[in-house]
Amino acid sequence: MKKYISLILFALLSIASHAHVGSAGVQMQAQAGAYKVLVSITPPDVIPGTAQVSVFIENGEARKVTVRPIYFYSGDKGAPSADPLSPVAGQKGQFQGAVWLMEPGSSSAQINIEGIQGDAELIIPIVAVSTAERDMPKGLGIGLSILGLLLFLLMITTIGASVSDGLLKPGQVLTGAQKRKRWINMGIATVVCSLILYGGSSWWDSWAAEYKQWLYKPLKAKTAVMEADSQRAFQLKIDTTGWDRRMKGSMLSTLVPDHGKIMHTFLVRTPGLDAFAHVHPDRKDSLTFQAALPDLPAGKYLVYSDIVQYSGFAETIVDTLVIPAPKTAAQTARAASEDDNYIITDPLDTPGRVPMGENVVICGKPGTKTVFKDGSYAIWEGKPDKPLDAGKPYQLNFEIFNPDNSPCFPEPYLGMLGHAVVMRSDGSVYIHLHPSGSYSMAAEQSFENRISDTAHVARRPKPDVFRDSIDRHLARLNTMPTVDRELFLMGEMGMYNAEEGGMTGMEHGTRISFPYAFPKAGQYRIFLQIKRNDKVLTGAFDVKVTDPVAL
Amino acid sequence: MQDTFAPPPITGDRTLTIQASPGIPVYIYATVFASFCVITGLIWDICWHMSIGRDGLLSPPHLVIYLGAVVAGLFSGYEILRKTFFGSDIEKAASVKIWGFFYSSLGSLFCVWGALSMLTSAPFDDWWHNTYGLDVTILSPPHTVLILGIIGIQFGAMISVIAVKNQMKLFDDSGREKAKALDKTLFWLFALSAGFLLTIWFTLISEELGRMRVHRSSYYIFAGAAFPLLLMAVGKAVSHKWAVTAVAGVYTVLMAGTLWIIPLFPAEPKLGPILNHITHYQGFHFPLLLIAPAIVIDILRNRFAHWNDWKLTFLLGAAFLAVFFVVQWFFGAFLMESPYARNWFFGSHYWYFGNDPNWEYRYKFGPWMVEETPELLKGMGIALVLTLISTRIGLAWGNWMYQIQR
Numbered sequence: 001m002k003k004y005i006s007l008i009l010f011a012l013l014s015i016a017s018h019a020h021v022g023s024a025g026v027q028m029q030a031q032a033g034a035y036k037v038l039v040s041i042t043p044p045d046v047i048p049g050t051a052q053v054s055v056f057i058e059n060g061e062a063r064k065v066t067v068r069p070i071y072f073y074s075g076d077k078g079a080p081s082a083d084p085l086s087p088v089a090g091q092k093g094q095f096q097g098a099v100w101l102m103e104p105g106s107s108s109a110q111i112n113i114e115g116i117q118g119d120a121e122l123i124i125p126i127v128a129v130s131t132a133e134r135d136m137p138k139g140l141g142i143g144l145s146i147l148g149l150l151l152f153l154l155m156i157t158t159i160g161a162s163v164s165d166g167l168l169k170p171g172q173v174l175t176g177a178q179k180r181k182r183w184i185n186m187g188i189a190t191v192v193c194s195l196i197l198y199g200g201s202s203w204w205d206s207w208a209a210e211y212k213q214w215l216y217k218p219l220k221a222k223t224a225v226m227e228a229d230s231q232r233a234f235q236l237k238i239d240t241t242g243w244d245r246r247m248k249g250s251m252l253s254t255l256v257p258d259h260g261k262i263m264h265t266f267l268v269r270t271p272g273l274d275a276f277a278h279v280h281p282d283r284k285d286s287l288t289f290q291a292a293l294p295d296l297p298a299g300k301y302l303v304y305s306d307i308v309q310y311s312g313f314a315e316t317i318v319d320t321l322v323i324p325a326p327k328t329a330a331q332t333a334r335a336a337s338e339d340d341n342y343i344i345t346d347p348l349d350t351p352g353r354v355p356m357g358e359n360v361v362i363c364g365k366p367g368t369k370t371v372f373k374d375g376s377y378a379i380w381e382g383k384p385d386k387p388l389d390a391g392k393p394y395q396l397n398f399e400i401f402n403p404d405n406s407p408c409f410p411e412p413y414l415g416m417l418g419h420a421v422v423m424r425s426d427g428s429v430y431i432h433l434h435p436s437g438s439y440s441m442a443a444e445q446s447f448e449n450r451i452s453d454t455a456h457v458a459r460r461p462k463p464d465v466f467r468d469s470i471d472r473h474l475a476r477l478n479t480m481p482t483v484d485r486e487l488f489l490m491g492e493m494g495m496y497n498a499e500e501g502g503m504t505g506m507e508h509g510t511r512i513s514f515p516y517a518f519p520k521a522g523q524y525r526i527f528l529q530i531k532r533n534d535k536v537l538t539g540a541f542d543v544k545v546t547d548p549v550a551l
Numbered sequence: 552m553q554d555t556f557a558p559p560p561i562t563g564d565r566t567l568t569i570q571a572s573p574g575i576p577v578y579i580y581a582t583v584f585a586s587f588c589v590i591t592g593l594i595w596d597i598c599w600h601m602s603i604g605r606d607g608l609l610s611p612p613h614l615v616i617y618l619g620a621v622v623a624g625l626f627s628g629y630e631i632l633r634k635t636f637f638g639s640d641i642e643k644a645a646s647v648k649i650w651g652f653f654y655s656s657l658g659s660l661f662c663v664w665g666a667l668s669m670l671t672s673a674p675f676d677d678w679w680h681n682t683y684g685l686d687v688t689i690l691s692p693p694h695t696v697l698i699l700g701i702i703g704i705q706f707g708a709m710i711s712v713i714a715v716k717n718q719m720k721l722f723d724d725s726g727r728e729k730a731k732a733l734d735k736t737l738f739w740l741f742a743l744s745a746g747f748l749l750t751i752w753f754t755l756i757s758e759e760l761g762r763m764r765v766h767r768s769s770y771y772i773f774a775g776a777a778f779p780l781l782l783m784a785v786g787k788a789v790s791h792k793w794a795v796t797a798v799a800g801v802y803t804v805l806m807a808g809t810l811w812i813i814p815l816f817p818a819e820p821k822l823g824p825i826l827n828h829i830t831h832y833q834g835f836h837f838p839l840l841l842i843a844p845a846i847v848i849d850i851l852r853n854r855f856a857h858w859n860d861w862k863l864t865f866l867l868g869a870a871f872l873a874v875f876f877v878v879q880w881f882f883g884a885f886l887m888e889s890p891y892a893r894n895w896f897f898g899s900h901y902w903y904f905g906n907d908p909n910w911e912y913r914y915k916f917g918p919w920m921v922e923e924t925p926e927l928l929k930g931m932g933i934a935l936v937l938t939l940i941s942t943r944i945g946l947a948w949g950n951w952m953y954q955i956q957r
Contacts, residue, residue: 048685074824080604081819100605102685102822134682140674147671151664158660161647166657166714167954169721170645204692211683456826456907 021304021316021430026124027393027515028437033120035060035113038515039437040393041124043101045132050098053109054393055085057093062115065095070123072106072311073458076451082112101128104214106313108447123451125312125443129216152193159189223303223321225293232293232326236265236281236305236317252286253463254310256470258442259414260477260489261339263289264432265305266421266527267296267321272347273423273525275299276538279340283471294342295359298325302427310461312443312450316430338482339414341529341536343373348425348523348542363525363540370528372537375403378528380541387544393517396420396433398528400510407510413531415441415489418512425523433514441493482534521547575736579711581626582662583740586708586747588619589701593754594809594835601833601903604822605685608677616701617669623704624666627659645718647957656957658711665703672697698755705751709744713788714955716741738791745785746801749841752781753802757836762899763912765883766921768930771876774839775938779871780945782845786852787949795852799845806838810898820904827908833901840882844874860946868942872935888914 026041036059042052055065066082085097099109107128113120136144164174164182174182220239225232238252255262261280269275275296281289289305305317345363364370366382381397388394398418400408410417420433431438450458477485518524526541592615599612606613634642634654646654655663676693683691690698716737722730753760759773786795811834818832847870855866886892892899893914902908912920922930 046681046684049680050685069823071823074826078824078826080821080823080825083821100685100822102604103824130684132682134678136678140678144671144675147667151668151671154660154664154667157649158657158664161649161660162657162951162955165647166957167951169956170641170718200692200695207683207692457824 021318021428025517025519026126026437026439027517028122028124028439029395029513029515030122030436032111032113032122034117035062035115035120037111037113037122038393038395039109039111039122039124040515040517041099041109041126043126043128045130047104047128047130048100048102050100051109051126051128053085053097053099053111055095055111055113056393057095057113057115060113060115060117062093062095062113064114066112066114067097067099068110068112069099069101070108070110070447070451071103072108072313072447072450073103075453075455075458077454077456079110082110101126104128104130104216106309106311106443106446108312108443110451123444123447124437125314125439125447127314130211130214131216133212133215152197155193156186156189160186219307219315219317221305221317221319223319225321225323226290234265234267234279234281234291234293234321236263236289236303236319238287238317240287250463251309253467254461255283255307255467256310256442256446257474257477258306258308258314258440259416259493260474260485261414262470262474263305263307265289265291265303266430266432267301267303267323267342268421268423268427268527269297269299270302270320270427271425273425273540274347275301275342275344276421276527276540277340277342278419278421278527278529278536278538279342281305282474286467291340293323294340296323296342297344298323302430304430304432306432306440308440308442308446310446310466311458312440312446314440314443318430338534339536341538343527343538343540345540348525361539363542365542370539370541372530372532372539374532374535374537376408376532376537377401377403378530378539380526387546388518389548390518390521390545391548393515396514396516396526398512398514400512400530400532408532409510410512410530410532411534412486412490413529413536415486415493417530418514419529420514421527421529422516422518423525423527424520425525429519429522429524431516433516435512435514437515445493518545521545575715575733575740576630578626578630578659579715579740582623582658582704582708582711583744583747585619585623585626585662586705586744588622589616589704590747590750590754590805591809592616592619593701593751594806595813597754597835598809598813598832599818601835601901602818602820602829602831604820604904608673619704620666620669620700623662623707624670627655627662627666627707630659631655631663645957656711656714657955658707658709658714661703661707661710663707665700665705665707668700668703669697670700672700698751702748702751705744705748709741709748710952710955712737712740712744713952714957716789717953717956738789738794738797741785741789742794742797742801745781745788745798746805749778749781749798749802750805752777753806753836753839760839761836762883762886763916763920765879765887766916768922768927768934770879770883771872771931771934772937774875774879775872775934776941778841778875779868779938779941780948782841782848782871783867783942783945784949784952786848787946788952792853793849795845795849796842799841803838803842806836810834810837811895814895814898814901822905825904827902827904827906829902829904833903834895834898837886837897837899840878841875843878844871847871847874860943860950863946864939864943867946868939869935871942872931872938876931884916887916890914 028039030037035057038056038058040054044050053067065085067085068079068082070076070079083097085095088094088096101107105128107126108123109126110121110123160182163185164178168174221236222239223234223236226235258264262283263281265279265281267277277294277296279291279294281291284290301321301323303319303321306314307317308314342359344360359373361370361373364380365384366380367384369377369379371377379399381399400410402408413419416434418435422431422433423429434441480488512530522545524543524545526543528539528541530537592612595615596612599606599610631653634646635652638654643654647657648654649660672693675696679691679693719734719737756773756777760770764770782795782799785798814832814834816832817830819830848867851866851870852863855863858866886897886899894900902913
């Protein structure tokens with residue numbers, strides 16, 4: 001029985017896997033000019049469709065907020081004029097509206113703010129793909145069937161009347177022959193109308209089949225544990241089966257690095273989510289990505305690998321991987337990159353049952369203290385027994401302290417003050433968050449570059465030249481000293497400017513906030529990653545999310 | 552509301568010479584007005600999609616279309632209920648009886664069917680958008696239900712008028728001025744309703760009849776299959792020397808009128824990608840020169856009125872195709888290539904906002920827009936066969952309309 005349930009779960013998982021793995025909404029927190037804003041976007045699950053946009057002005061007073069959709073393909077010049085967002089009654093600083101996303105692929109919402117503190121602008125990348133398959137609701141189906149039947153009968157009756165009493169002068173009555181003629185014609189009409197209905201239904205079926213063709217299908221890959229120089233490595237190979245049909249072309253050659261890495265991979269042991277690793281596979285060839293495998297305990301792992309296209313289209317590749325126990329004691333992990341990190345923690349809902357070791361942390365809850373492996377700790381603001389609501393945008397606030405209880409200022413890690421991974425217990429929701437939000441920083445940069453480019457239609461880069469330039473860029477980043485590299489990455493993301501005196505786009509404090517809206521109810525685990533004393537530290541927190549609509 | 556006509560007491564005799572001509576019932580005007588609303592709303596909607604791109608359920612052109620549906624549905628529905636529950640025996644005797652209970656005119660039945668069909672399409676279309684995406688095409692299954700409903704209303708309007716006009720023949724008061732005026736009014740109501748129907752006929756296949764296709768035989772295959780059907784029918788339906796010309800004239804005026812009026816209003820694209828930035832509405836098509844074959848058909852059918860329908864089929868069908876081919880081939884080339892066609896009058900410069908305005912074949916026939924002579928001749932052969940079939944059916948349909956009494 002359990003086998004079947006897990007089969008069903010995995011089937012569900014593969015349906016839910018798309019660009020954001022079950023978490024389609026986009027949250028962004030940013031400083032736009034003088035305004036501190038929090039934006040939440042719910043993209044449509046069918047393209048063409050409309051995305052719902054909410055803007056909260058946290059600091060500053062806005063008079064007018066507008067939004068317009070910018071597609072990567074047609075850029076700023078090909079985008080329509082902006083639409084105003086309407087102020088939400090009774091909620092100061094809140095604005096709501098919609099953007100129309102007509103093209104599948106990489107889109108964005110450009111938000112303009114006019115107010116007392118001047119004008120400001122920001123851009124939020126959106127992955128626009130169709131992910132939903134719908135059946136007709138029963139009530140609507142019954143209603144339409146009744147109307148359809150009525151139309152069918154009325155048409156046949158009308159045709160019958162057209163050839164019989166409709167042609168009679170007032171007062172005349174139908175003869176036997178005319179009555180027969182009426183019945184014959186109604187018979188013919190029934191056959192013809194049935195054929196038309198049959199044709200219509202075949203047409204509908206072909207439409208549905210065509211739609212299915214264009215439904216977003218996540219990239220597939222095979223992951224494996226490799227042996228290289230008697231050490232273990234993680235390998236991901238993209239599965240290109242059926243790509244000819246899907247016209248994917250050279251897309252893998254036009255990947256761009258996000259925070260200086262071509263791929264971010266997270267390994268999480270299932271079902272307890274009690275082992276976690278964040279690694280950065282290097283590109284070996286167009287299809288193959290490889291990284292040193294950390295010393296993770298044996299077990300079944302969910303694998304999530306994030307990549308970003310040149311066009312700003314961000315995707316997550318999902319797979320499952322069985323990591324075996326090392327055969328020999330010598331077969332330990334190779335020295336991993338300093339940016340890679342892993343932890344072991346207690347399984348979901350069974351706290352405290354974990355043997356302590358070097359890489360072990362105990363999972364925390366809101367309001368409680370979670371100690372990192374170097375003795376520093378983080379506290380997630382909130383009440384431990386208070387569940388959060390699904391669908392509501394939250395600021396997940398973490399306060400960081402040194403082991404001596406003094407406030408801790410974390411160092412930048414891959415250009416950010418912190419990283420967080422949010423996962424639902426069954427793996428159906430996964431997202432890689434930053435203090436700036438739930439979107440890809442690389443995608444945002446792509447759009448900013450695209451908007452400053454005045455070309456009407458985006459030029460496609462030459463695949464091999466582009467790939468080589470990215471590989472050279474990544475190799476150069478790897479040789480940089482850590483501090484230089486962090487400054488470079490922050491500068492690239494617009495968060496550091498030496499002339500303006502350091503960090504500009506993000507607050508450097510002891511508190512890290514991640515804007516996020518949990519998409520559905522369930523048990524969630526959040527892995528928080530920061531850097532202190534040149535070491536990446538990971539902590540784990542659990543939270544229960546309830547559906548405010550359901551009881 | 553004006554009374555519907557009251558024929559004399561039925562005596563069992565079929566001679567119905569009576570005192571005064573009846574008037575034209577108000578619902579006749581209402582259905583013709585509804586037919587006008589749906590077609591102008593539809594053309595406006597097409598211009599809206601070419602110029603603004605995105606719409607909602609309650610966009611202004613949709614409201615005009617719905618107004619047509621509501622007017623046709625309410626007036627016709629009211630007529631049916633009134634006749635059924637409060638109608639006099641004489642009215643009932645001049646109605647068709649359906650489902651053993653309701654009394655109605657044929658036209659009202661078609662109008663009610665059309666309004667019901669349009670009503671059905673709304674929730675269907677809404678669900679469709681949520682399931683397969685917002686509109687990017689004219690013809691989708693829910694839109695087809697809507698368009699069938701629109702055609703139902705327009706057909707109903709035409710049938711309503713023709714029934715009243717045919718009933719007039721029962722009154723032998725041809726000498727009276729008032730009767731003549733009434734007949735004239737009814738003829739024009741008929742020409743309007745049939746002209747509106749012809750316009751939607753064209754709109755449905757307009758994607759196949761763009762100026763870029765005039766030098767391909769498919770253009771004449773579509774036109775030959777579609778237009779004679781309706782044009783021949785109107786020629787047979789009423790005894791008027793210039794019936795076909797009048798109907799083609801209504802089509803021409805409506806198309807040209809919308810082409811000249813709609814682009815006067817400001818509009819800007821609201822959907823990306825926008826490759827062609829515009830500030831005013833883009834117009835629909837310049838009317839096809841259907842008026843030319845219509846005049847020829849009217850002359851020929853009057854000249855050879857004594858021929859039977861089979862002989863007429865060959866004469867009128869061949870004449871339609873020949874005249875239509877000659878005028879459209881050259882006029883289409885003018886619209887396509889001449890700089891003199893790129894103005895508000897001919898409207899060749901109107902262009903979808905998502906298309907590249909600098910496209911090399913915008914004003915030039917591309918290699919795929921023309922055919923080799925043998926291919927063209929073969930296609931024209933097919934066009935001729937379809938034109939003849941369409942003509943024959945049209946004549947039969949016209950004979951039927953000539954007989955409608957109720």
